[in-house]
Amino acid sequence: MAAQLGIVLLPSLFVEVGTFGAIAFVIGIVELFKTFADFGVDTLATREFARSATPNAPFAQHVMAQKWLSGGLGYAAVLLFYAFTQPADQFGLAALGGLLIFTGLWSGLPLSFFQAKLRTHDIALPIVLVNLVTLALAAVALTQWPLPQVALLSLLLSEMVSGALLWRAMRRDVAGVALAPVPALLTHGWSLMRLAFPIGITVAIIALYGQVSALALKTWFGDIATGNYLFAERLTQPPLLVAGAFAYSVFSRLSTLIANGANAHTLQRQIARFVWLAVGFGVLCALLISQLGMLIVPIVAPKFVTAVPVLQLMAIVLGLRIVNSCLTRIIHAYGHFNWTMWCSLLNLVVVLVLTPIGLWRASSIGAAAALILSETVNLIVQAWLVGKGLRNRES
Secondary structure (H helix, E strand, O other), rough: HHHHHHHHHHHHOOOOHHHHHHHHHHHHHHHHHHHHHHOOOHHHHHHHHHHHHOOHHHHHHHHHHHHHHHHHHHHHHHHHHHHHHHHHHHHHHHHHHHHHHHHHHHHHHHHHHHHHHOHHHHHHHHHHHHHHHHHHHHHHHHHOOOOOOHHHHHHHHHHHHHHHHHHHOOOOOOOOOOOOOOHHHHHHHHHHHHHHHHHHHHHHHHHHHHHHHHHHHHHHHHHHEEEEEEEEHOOOOOHHHHHHHHHHHHOOOOOOHHHOOOOOHHHHHHHHHHHHHHHHHHHHHHHHHHHHHHHHHHOHHHHHEEEEEEEEHHHHHHHHHHHHHHHHHHHHHHOOOOHHHHHHHHHHHHHHHHHHHHHHHHHHHHHHHHHHHHHHHHHHHHHHHHHHHHHHHOO
């Protein structure tokens, strides 16, 4: 995943800030609609696989039905968004980048399976190698053709090959899962979406308030301001992906313990250990990103030196998000998906109120400051909800 982010950041070495802003923006919009398309079903699948002793091929088949159904809707939504809100010359980027919705959803199911079984080490090496090779090929291609389309094609190639390897590995354990659903199973896709409704609302809102700042910046300040902001945001993504994988492992571990009837004391001890690990990793990453950004960006990417102050603030956002991702998965392990749904709604309101104020006062720096405040509110509320879940378990 970090290598894939490298493919996203590579164009910053070859293109102007505004062009990079257009590339990063289309990828962000695709990620937003991909989250809407998944609608929390991957989280539901992780919990189902973690709680089941034997692989559930019919359930996996139903998940794929939902993915193909909602993936088509998500791709159409990306095209409509660009057709009605963005410059006409960027529509081609949306048509190409939108295909990442299908590759991302396709890879999501096997990733959920291996995360649920705590067996990500089985797939780590080949996936890393594929992404590193693709990263090298993308670097060579961009030196010859520094075009947005080359970056998007490289990312598509990386996800397609990675997805094929993930499916091959999963089908050794879960036999009989087709790569595409039959039409009769589309009804199961709708059923899963209804079952995952609170999770889907939660992850969709989280994805939305993550893109509010970029949407506002592109609308009011243009591609250059957006490029600086998204450059800083993308630099914080690799440690956030690691934290996300850790949070999924926490989710799988706690789901298994709860399904096996673990007592409240055991759960409390495990939760405390997981939370402190997340806090330590969050603080470490925030310090590293802020300090390394000041030293490396002016040398490696001097065109983005004006993004360094934004990066300092986004490093704080990163630390808060690492802890929040762990707290969210702890709450999900208890099955209280509606709790995080209401929490994410509160956070969205905070972001919608603070982002325009921050932009008006200090442009992209103000947008990053608004995220710090919103993530702090999220941290406080989720910590209280985790405590409430433990108290309910004890009673």
